[in-house]
Amino acid sequence: MLRAFSTAATGMSAQQMMVDVTANNLANINTSGFKRSQVDFQDLLYIKMREAGAEVSSGIKAPSGIEVGSGVRAGATQKVFTNGELINTGRNLDIAISGDGFLQVTMPDGTIKYTRDGALQLGPDGQLVTTTGYLIEPAITVPTGATNISIAPDGGVNVTTNSGTTIIGTIQLARFTNPSGLSSDGDNLLSDTEASGTATTGTPGADGFGTIQASFLEKSNVQMVTELVNLITAQRAYEVNSRTIKAGDDMLRNSIQIASV
């Protein structure tokens, strides 16, 4: 059978993946702290019919070889960790990280996950929790009777009670050597992997960590126009690969007609 069929099929499935990734980016265009993904495609192995530099006749070497590739595959999906736009929400427990770093979240089983979504809430016992209800690490508990909570750029959580203003804890940030290696776990959470390396923690504003902006949320860094352009490109590329299959099919039909004369 024609090799072109399977080659075009790899092209079609690659473009399908591009549409899938773009669809997820677009679906999360309003998700706080969401980072867009991009697909990195790679060509597959080549079938060598003649090596470059092979002798074609005595003393004459072919200036270029004959090699036919066998298509494409998705090599990686990379998260793009550029900062999203910061939106003023006016809510005192909304925080955005301006710069590098992730908030740390304790899961029910004790493991730590990471997020850029800073829409914090108060738990039933006054702890700072994420929207899903997971505790922020290090755990910070707001005492009962607090009249005002404010979060400083260095992560310090100040609480005003009848007896004055006190700092009840500091939000710590985590950072990775290779943030692209983090695995996405849904619910705006990321977890560390072999590839990302282990987290380095620190205080906001120090050692290159970003600062905390209270009353702000970080929007997703998805740009609608870029994604739409990707979508159109992927759609057309899918179409053109299906044309290859059509052309191959026409050629085969021709041969079969001749054979049946």
Add this chain to the structure above:
Amino acid sequence: MSDMNAQISSAVSGLTRELDIIANNLANISTVGYKRKCNTFSKILSAQESQQNSAGEAELKSAFDFSDGNFIQSGRTLDLALCGKGFFVVETAEGPLYTRNGSFDLNKNGQLVDSQGRTVAGANGPITIPQGISVSQINVASDGSITAGENIIGKLKIVDFKDKENELTAAGLNCYSAPKEVQPGKPENVIVKQGYLEGSNVQMVEELVDMIMVSRLYEANMKFLSVGSENTKSLINVAMG
């Protein structure tokens, strides 16, 4: 008669191979740093047929077209594009490979690697980003030197093959390998652009036009074949009375 059949058969196999090449170009229309393969067989063939000089077997050249692709802004700190002639070098167990795909990452030790985890070569050994420096602080200058904050960390190794480019063979996964006797040289007029990726240089319209051409030439050759076999049949009929 058999001579003509041989010519047609070689033309048909050449055209089939050319469709494979076009299929691969089109499949890689979104592959970063992909260089299209030229498909000249059908052009030579159609030129020959219009000159009534059917030598049949035209040489199937499948050289790479190393012209630059479009530059796509991605905004990622470790996305690098080469503007002009040159290649990045990645180290493998089988020796260096050359690539135009500058979509790099760091591994957990802070070394600059490609998306397959292969080390990207620096001018003086692998490039390691020191602990405590985040990816967003990395700055790549147009000559390939990498700074993080104020410290110079290293310089990317960028090579060029000048007129020997076509002796490179595609190794797959966006890389090319060079035969032993071909040594890379220093690049000229190459600029590294940070935050950009070089798109594939496949032009959809060109490939589609070539595909139609291949399809039509294939059809024409098949017609010749059927006319040929009709003629043989009637000749045999005449001879046998």
